Ligand SMILES: Nc1ncnc2c1ncn2[C@@H]1O[C@H](COP(=O)(O)OP(=O)(O)OP(=O)(O)O)[C@@H](O)[C@H]1O
């Protein structure tokens with residue numbers, strides 16, 4: 480059996496307060512599938528960080544979640560400004576977040592490192608001026 | 621420790637308590653949301669002074685047992701409504717983060 484379930488979410492680039500709704504929905508769906516709480520926690524935090532990044536840095540995008548037999552895959556695609564230096568962006572503490580979102584508690588430069596930490600596979604494809612696509616997978620034990 | 625014990629130990633003001641049987645197994649203190657998501661553990665009580673709507677999502681995704689707002693921080697009604705709907709416990713305590721953590725360390 481390959482993919483058992485797919486969810487697609489449009490992530491609104493304007494709406495800061497509803498950011499995270501897709502991740503919370505995914506969390507609920509995965510719980511119904513009987514996936515372990517620790518795996519769900521890793522998937523939902525990684526997805527939320529990616530979702531928030533699309534809102535803050537890329538004016539929104541699309542999130543796809545594919546649940547396969549032995550892993551959950553999250554694909555986040557945006558048509559934002561792209562990431563100039565991926566290695567630099569991956570470093571803990573690096574952030575270009577504006578002051579307006581820092582006052583909300585974002586901008587620690589820990590989102591991408593968290594996504595890496597909580598997933599078993601992570602790939603970033605980004606072209607400046609075109610956009611960014613991040614693919615992450617979390618294995619289901 | 622149960623959440624009701626926690627409320628009495630801290631003399632807390634309850635803002636949202638839909639999940640009142642939750643156990644508290646540890647404590648994490650922080651206001652930067654990505655640090656909280658990276659370092660807090662499931663079932664921790666999360667002490668913060670952040671009060672915007674995003675704390676509800678962070679608490680939900682991180683599986684913390686409750687949010688403790690330090691320094692008597694209050695919430696807007698829409699944040700409280702969202703917390704109740706998302707099954708997130710939030711209390712407010714008129715003490716600093718250090719004092720709250722020190723009180724909890726005797727109980728954990
Ligand atoms: N989808 C994206 N499009 C364009 N740039 C991005 C995107 N995601 C991340 N970045 C860039 O990478 C940097 C680091 O991202 P990261 O998520 O680690 O930190 P942050 O979002 O700035 O802060 P935090 O996640 O801790 O709130 C960002 O500040 C931004 O410059």
Ligand SMILES: [Mg+2]
Pocket residue numbers: 528531532586589590591654
């Ligand atoms: Mg981020």
